[in-house]
Amino acid sequence: MNGHFSSVGDTPGVVNFEHGVQVIDEDKEFNNNLNDYLRMQQVAEAGFNYHIISVFGSQSTGKSTLLNNLFGTEFSVMSETERRQTTKGIWMSKNKREESAGTRMADNILVMDVEGTDGRERGEDQDFERKSALFALATSEVLIVNIWEHQVGLYQGANMGLLKTVFEVNLQLFLKDKQSTPRSLLFFVIRDHLGTTPLGNLRTTLIQDLTKIWSSISKPQGLETSRIEDYFDFGFAALPHKILQADKFTTEVQQLGTRFVAGHRSGASGTHGDHELEGGLFLPEYHRRIPADGFSVYAEGIWDQIVNNKDLDLPTQQELLAQFRCDEISREVLISFDLVVAPLEEQQAEASKLGKPVVLPDLGTSGKEARTKCIKAFETQASRYHKGVYARKRQELEGKLDARLKALYQGQLASAHKAGVAAFSEAVSNKVKAGQKAGGGYEFAEIVANEKKKTLEIFQIEAESLIIEGLAWTNFKSQSSLFEKELDEVSGKLRKEEMRRLATRVERWVKSRLGDAVGLEFNKLGSGRAGTGAPEEGEKPTEKDLWDRIWNVFIGIVKEAETRFADRAKSFDASDEEVDIGTWRLRRKSWAALREKIEEEVMEGNILLKLRENFEDKFRYDEAGVPRIWRPTDDIEGIYTKARESTLTLIPLLSRFRLAETNGPPDLPGFLGLQPRGVEVGDEEDLTPIGGVDDGEGKTLEEEMTVLSEGKRQDLVVRFKKTADGVYVEAKRSAIGGVAQ
Ligand code: GDP
Numbered sequence: 001m002n003g004h005f006s007s008v009g010d011t012p013g014v015v016n017f018e019h020g021v022q023v024i025d026e027d028k029e030f031n032n033n034l035n036d037y038l039r040m041q042q043v044a045e046a047g048f049n050y051h052i053i054s055v056f057g058s059q060s061t062g063k064s065t066l067l068n069n070l071f072g073t074e075f076s077v078m079s080e081t082e083r084r085q086t087t088k089g090i091w092m093s094k095n096k097r098e099e100s101a102g103t104r105m106a107d108n109i110l111v112m113d114v115e116g117t118d119g120r121e122r123g124e125d126q127d128f129e130r131k132s133a134l135f136a137l138a139t140s141e142v143l144i145v146n147i148w149e150h151q152v153g154l155y156q157g158a159n160m161g162l163l164k165t166v167f168e169v170n171l172q173l174f175l176k177d178k179q180s181t182p183r184s185l186l187f188f189v190i191r192d193h194l195g196t197t198p199l200g201n202l203r204t205t206l207i208q209d210l211t212k213i214w215s216s217i218s219k220p221q222g223l224e225t226s227r228i229e230d231y232f233d234f235g236f237a238a239l240p241h242k243i244l245q246a247d248k249f250t251t252e253v254q255q256l257g258t259r260f261v262a263g264h265r266s267g268a269s270g271t272h273g274d275h276e277l278e279g280g281l282f283l284p285e286y287h288r289r290i291p292a293d294g295f296s297v298y299a300e301g302i303w304d305q306i307v308n309n310k311d312l313d314l315p316t317q318q319e320l321l322a323q324f325r326c327d328e329i330s331r332e333v334l335i336s337f338d339l340v341v342a343p344l345e346e347q348q349a350e351a352s353k354l355g356k357p358v359v360l361p362d363l364g365t366s367g368k369e370a371r372t373k374c375i376k377a378f379e380t381q382a383s384r385y386h387k388g389v390y391a392r393k394r395q396e397l398e399g400k401l402d403a404r405l406k407a408l409y410q411g412q413l414a415s416a417h418k419a420g421v422a423a424f425s426e427a428v429s430n431k432v433k434a435g436q437k438a439g440g441g442y443e444f445a446e447i448v449a450n451e452k453k454k455t456l457e458i459f460q461i462e463a464e465s466l467i468i469e470g471l472a473w474t475n476f477k478s479q480s481s482l483f484e485k486e487l488d489e490v491s492g493k494l495r496k497e498e499m500r501r502l503a504t505r506v507e508r509w510v511k512s513r514l515g516d517a518v519g520l521e522f523n524k525l526g527s528g529r530a531g532t533g534a535p536e537e538g539e540k541p542t543e544k545d546l547w548d549r550i551w552n553v554f555i556g557i558v559k560e561a562e563t564r565f566a567d568r569a570k571s572f573d574a575s576d577e578e579v580d581i582g583t584w585r586l587r588r589k590s591w592a593a594l595r596e597k598i599e600e601e602v603m604e605g606n607i608l609l610k611l612r613e614n615f616e617d618k619f620r621y622d623e624a625g626v627p628r629i630w631r632p633t634d635d636i637e638g639i640y641t642k643a644r645e646s647t648l649t650l651i652p653l654l655s656r657f658r659l660a661e662t663n664g665p666p667d668l669p670g671f672l673g674l675q676p677r678g679v680e681v682g683d684e685e686d687l688t689p690i691g692g693v694d695d696g697e698g699k700t701l702e703e704e705m706t707v708l709s710e711g712k713r714q715d716l717v718v719r720f721k722k723t724a725d726g727v728y729v730e731a732k733r734s735a736i737g738g739v740a741q
């Protein structure tokens with residue numbers, strides 16, 4: 001006996017669907033394999049392009065035989081000798097015919113063979129009859145009512161009982177669904193039609209009976225006046241006796257098959273109930289609008305409600321189905337999204353763990369593509385379900401996708417930010433280095449501006465590549481301006497470094513100029529003929545105004561250096577404040593350089609040599625600059641004393657930095673200017689405190705201006721005198737010696 005699943009080989013779960021699939025078994029259990037069957041038959045992906053037909057009728061009225069002939073199905077048929085019930089529960093099979101009598105049949109016709117119920121005759125449960133009617137009505141577009149010709153007009157017959165059940169159940173079913181109230185077609189197939197009574201007459205009789213049944217059933221509140229035509233269309237066909245008129249039976253079944261195509265209502269007729277269908281039995285309005293891939297879930301839900309005697313609420317069922325399926329579809333489409341996005345997320349997480357930010361190539365393109373694909377796939381399948389639920393679930397899905405992409409994109413821009421800042425700072429440094437190597441002919445401001453533009457552009461291209469039209473969160477303008485701000489901060493730091501480099505260069509220049517100029521002034525000491533008196537107008541400088549000349553030279557060099565520094569600093573957009581600080585530092589460092597140079601000049605050996613030269617110049621040359629040839633009559637001692645005293649006056653002069661004009665120290669504090677705000681001498685390790693300018697050190701300006709300490713001065717006097725004495729003795733000897741020869 002057929003009617004049970006048989007496993008193929010040893011593979012569990014693989015089911016042989018030769019006879020279709022048993023949707024509901026004899027224990028009223030719903031079969032989990034229904035969806036597999038629909039997938040296998042390629043119906044699952046058909047969307048709304050499928051049709052469901054159920055057949056009703058008494059036991060052994062040739063229903064299965066009819067379906068098998070019409071649709072090429074292989075439902076079990078009662079053997080002609082045994083005569084007992086074969087179909088248990090509800091079976092389903094896909095139409096295996098593509099065409100009938102030369103006409104192409106509708107796609108994906110699913111036929112349900114419902115257990116013949118002679119329950120009333122057997123005195124058993126009419127329960128299943130009612131339940132299967134409910135199930136068939138909730139799902140099917142066309143209900144074939146199979147009936148012997150001789151039963152027509154037998155109002156009390158079993159068939160009429162069945163129809164009464166169908167009508168009652170229908171009212172119950174659509175009570176909750178007043179807005180949509182799907183219609184169904186009751187398609188009467190009259191079997192063993194002898195032909196003596198024309199089909200038209202049979203139809204009239206049947207319609208009269210149906211109307212009678214309709215008026216006899218008790219209708220729920222509010223539907224008392226409803227008419228049968230409000231819910232059903234009717235169709236009629238007659239077939240000859242299968243065994244007695246086998247050939248005719250076959251051709252007429254073929255003919256009947258041509259009617260299983262899409263149809264439309266003939267225009268004029270106002271009432272639906274008794275209309276002529278043109279072109280085909282399947283009117284769009286019969287369709288239950290359950291997408292094929294959700295059919296099994298829907299059918300299971302419906303059956304669950306029916307079996308548990310709950311009120312069937314189709315709109316709720318459809319909403320539940322929509323939620324279930326949308327979630328399922330969402331999960332499915334997320335898999336393909338994951339395939340693209342998860343590896344990117346991992347890469348990013350890995351990189352950030354190592355502290356090495358990566359800018360993922362083409363992230364915008366792959367992200368957008370994955371998102372679009374995912375949503376498109378969801379839309380294709382899920383939009384067939386309940387609109388409200390679909391819209392909500394789509395939003396949920398988009399929310400999930402966007403949360404993932406957002407994290408990824410923000411990570412990407414954070415990486416681009418870090419990488420960009422590093423690249424910028426490196427590029428500027430390299431360009432400056434190259435410029436320095438090439439002789440310093442570079443424009444810092446230009447380098448910074450160019451590199452900033454380049455770096456900013458790269459960032460903006462990345463940010464723009466992440467934009468998805470219509471999604472506000474993909475606008476990363478604020479990240480761009482944040483990036484630009486940081487570039488400016490880095491530029492500021494780099495500019496400060498550049499200022500330091502510039503300052504060092506200028507300081508070096510000052511040092512070298514001071515070295516030459518101050519050296520020159522000290523060298524003049526070696527020539528004593530300038531005299532020590534106050535310089536007359538137009539006369540050549542005297543020893544007395546040594547410090548005036550040094551101070552003036554110093555101020556001149558520093559002023560020039562300041563101009564150089566400021567011009568250059570301005571060229572790379574240094575602020576006035578930065579320039580002020582720079583020049584202030586420069587003046588201080590220049591002073592320090594001057595002090596150092598003076599220190600060097602008055603170092604023991606150096607200054608002693610200068611004093612000796614100065615003295616010798618005065619002692620050994622006369623006023624006209626002619627070398628003296630000592631004779632014994634000469635007042636060697638007088639000249640010696642005069643020259644020595646004259647040179648000795650230099651020592652107190654040299655000891656302190658003092659301007660002849662004011663007989664006081666130069667206005668160093670005035671020259672250095674006020675300490676700019678934000679700079680602390682102590683913080684800048686290269687700035688040594690200056691007496692009389694910086695407090696704290698306890699050193700006075702007088703001390704700052706001291707060139708030779710008291711001790712050194714006395715020491716120098718002693719040493720110089722010794723040196724002078726030596727010169728004198730030598731002169732004396734040469735005078736005597738000159739006479740002796
Ligand atoms: P079901 O129980 O309604 O599905 O009926 P079956 O298709 O199993 O057929 C029951 C019996 O009726 C079988 O023995 C068939 O040979 C016989 N049968 C099938 N078609 C016809 C028909 O058109 N006329 C008559 N008289 N018998 C038929």
Ligand code: MG
Binds near residue numbers: 063077078087116
């Ligand atoms: Mg059967």
